[in-house]
Amino acid sequence: MLCFDLIRGSIPSSMDRRKSREESTATGASPPQKISATEALIVNLLCVVGLGLAFCVANKGYSFDLVTDPSRTLFFIWIIELPIVILLFSRYRQNRQLCTYLGAVGRGLLGLPLGALLNSLGAIALGAPVTFQYLQKTVQWSLMMSLFTIVPASSVLGFSWTDWRRIFAQTKPNGSVEYLICLPAHGAVIGGWFGAWPMPLDWEKPWQEWPISVSYGAIAGYLVGVVASCGFVLAHGRSKHVKRD
């Protein structure tokens, strides 16, 4: 069921990589431009609405929130965001000739656990607790982070290492879809990083526990990233417009 790209990506060779890069520059250059500013805004809006919906369900339906029951709230967030993000971003997949819509969805689903692993490793390197009582929370948190960071990118970019590097290491997004991937992801990570700051303070507030403040930070950063990406997409579209004129 998975697309050809996946099979090829699992046994990458330098030849292949170069080929895919050429392809992505040749064929992948056009798809990003297809998405209009309004469409980008709608995608962002849907993601944010999903996030709000998750909080609403947790709060109204089950009457708990991030502070009282972090792991279940995080679970709601990622389970509600998951279809939204994957289904939306798979529409903007690169290399349309090589990869079907379902293939992109599959890549996104594969990206979820991998991204979660990456995020949790990062968090542990920075000092997240690893005791058994925090295991569930860490897992849920990293799944949420994965949805903010890795999943959209894996749906869109697939296995194109150069694009990954360009967006996440060099921060040089190209085209409006890549702005939608890059900025919220960076926002979530940086926000989470700042969110860890109040944890050592002796205020003895319940939200200072791992992963509550970090989740708040990450969500806040994500929202900032979303807003920024909207701004960039608008500005980008306008400048494109000017150029085209």
Next chain:
Amino acid sequence: MAESGSVGGRGKWGYIWRHWVTLFLHLLAILLFTRGFLLTRTELPFYSHTSDLSHSPCFSSSSSSSSSSNASSGWTEPAVNRLVIIVLDAIRFDFVAPSTFFPETKAWMNKLEVLKNAASTHPSSAKIFKAIADPPTTSLQRLKGLTTGGLPTFVDVGNSFGAPAIVEDNFINQLVQNGKKVVMMGDDTWTQLFPHHFERSYPYPSFNVKDLHTVDNGCIEHLFPTLYEEDWDVLIAHFLGVDHAGHIFGVDSTPMIEKLEQYNNILERVIEVLENQSGPGSLHENTLLVVMGDHGQTLNGDHGGGSAEEVETAIFAMSFKKPPSFVPPEFDTYSCQMDLNGKNVCISSMQQLDFAVTMSALLGIPFPYGSIGHINPELYALGAGRWNSDASQKLSESDFWMQNYANALCINSWQVKRYLDAYSASSAVGFSHDDISRIASAYAQAENYWSHSTIELLLDRNNGSDTLMPVLKRQINAYFNFLSTVAELARSKWTEFDLNLMGTGTGIMVISLIFQLHAILRANKQHGLTSSSPRGSWITPGTTFALFLLGIRACSFLSNSYILEEGKVANFLLSTSGIVALRQSLIKDKRLIESVGFLFLSTFCRFVIEVGLSKQAATSAFMKDYTSWILNIASALPVWDYAAEVVPMLVLILLAFWLYKVTSRSFCVCPWKYVILGTILSYMLIVVHWITDSERFGVALVPESIGRTYIPRIVYAIALGQMLLMAFGQLFKDNYLDCKSNLVAKASAMLSTWSSTVILLSGKQGPMIAFASLVGGYFLMRLNNGEEDAKEPRRSFSIGPFPVMQWSLFATCLFFCSGHWCAFDGLRYGAAFIGFEEFMLVRQAMLLTIDTFGFSIILPVFGLPLLVATKHQTNVGKHVLFTQLSQMYTIYGFITSIMMTFTILCVTIQRRHLMVWGLFAPKFVFDVFGLILTDVLICLASVYYFGQGKDDPELKSS
């Protein structure tokens, strides 16, 4: 142009002199600041004895009157037989005093009604005092102050370093020495301070602030039965509920009011019990009840500082002697107000300093040696009823009491003078000459009155009240004058920060920062001149990020929570820098393995730091309920134990093997090669030492005594020998090495020399941490090296501060990894005695310093040249290399000084904070040591590394 010329002209001193200037500035700044901030007092090991009184000009209790009491017991005549002290922790003055004394009535006032009622209905036998405590107003320091009658400071230099037990002479000690039996219940701080003094004790843990009731209920449970028992003379009950309620809920809260109401009930019952038993011949015939706070608290429940809310607490004293005694009106300092019920309540004022001596005088025991308070007349008067029965006197009760009081003050003044003389004679930092002469003249005046006029009048019993009173008053005033001079002087010396000195110190620190920054930028400009690259290229993302990290780390010192978790904060920043480095290498698509490896290493450090913190939790009160799963695993598996013995040795052998490989490579030549070979020998000796030390192996390779003491000494001796060899190696100029390889060889030799001693002192964890630092250092060098390749060679002449910042963060993490933390119980005292049995201050202090700062300062500072030398693939010439090295040392020093400056600012801002003595001051002391050591080592390292020949062909060719 002129600058580079001057550097070339002065040779190696051109690189070095700035470091020396920095060292000098720092020493000056620290010296001034410390003199203003760290108040020190020397504890004297002397004790008062009953027989001492014969040296005084005063009457002893036996000769002053013909009273029937047995005269052998003490200095003054006992006025009360039994004493009940109820300490209510953190009682504010307005908890006790009626609300009419204050402009506004608040919810927490008028709760301890029973004390107020007693004071208003029995004005002659019950009294409320406003008691003024002296900062630091923390329970431990206050209890110490209350019992010794002195002014405890942060650094009470004495032989109790590390243990909290009071070794100075004190009230409790005097009680025990004079055969009084003391029963204690409540706060376990008392049993820490007086481990062997109590007849019986019922201590309860005091550090769980959230627990409002355990200590109080325990107190109540034992207090009432004990009141009916006969086997004690002094009872101490210490209630903690109000203190904890304040810390958690604040003063204006329901739990606080409930606590106060509970105390009101308890006190009511206590007074009832005592009153019922106070008939002639009963148990409490002559008992004094004292209800007191040890300090106050702010509305938020904080205490520790010197604000009025914190220092103002209350003492309530009630005598159950019947009939009530007479109060001499001359010394009353009270103010009276109507309370809400229209009764007259009078409140006097006293210093907590006077508590120990007044109680001693009432019980008739010798005054504590170091007490500097005076006998409070009103509190002392509560016991005056004792002398009413003396019928042989012509004098009125009041006159007789005055006479007695004058004599007690005479003893008191003599004792204080004796203490001050002994203190000035034995303390390194005594009082100034002016102060001593001022005190001496005040004492001489009082003494003069006493020996020339008063004593004759007192001896001549035929004098009437008219002749006696004026003389006595004059005498008492003279003593008051002397004693208040002393107290004032002592306060200025032991409780007040000198803000001017602190400010000056901070100012000089800032000047040194500017100086260092100037030096760094200047070196940069030189690079610009020599490599003709455009100026301003130095401001790169790396620099910005390094400054950002530095800023966060420095600002984190402003909060006590971050200081407590400093290891984790440092590791967080180290990991962050690792992630940024990973990103950097992703961009360039090289050195990926190194950056991932570095990230894993910092993750590893993180776990080690957590194990270290759990060790801290075992001793530190702050983190008692922190349990570590790692320790649980470690204790569960016996295999773990065995591995813990064997793995360090294997790692050490691995290190030795690695060193051997290094020496066999080409760049190591004559002197350096032998140095490293010596280190390999040391490593082998350490392995042998550990094998003989552990019981597990049971192989007696060498007799145990030799293994235990001589092998470490041989290792130290080898290290010293290596040092000498390197010093001599400096003298021979070797031409067959280029400058860069020479620098690498020198650095490796230096590091290996230190490593053997550091590993030996660190114990079993040593090899692992040495290995980790080696790997970490290697990764950092490689990463830095990678950075250079990507840039154009021209721009790479100056090294950005990012690698140095990483280097410094990594060093900080190693400090915490090696099981240290910034508190005095974080020192590994055991390390000071490896190889030596007996204590010698200088030697042991050096070993302790090497152990504490070995991995975090000594090795990183000496290893810094490797970062410079490995950066360049090609030989870049001596001048460039040395300028860079000098700049890097300046950057490293700059980072350390920024930390120090912020620590200084922090302790200045937080000098009245609750944690100032528990947390900020130890951190300050550690940072001071770290800074000075870093500066000194940088100076030494620069002398060592820059001591190369003058010729510089590479520079000319470039």
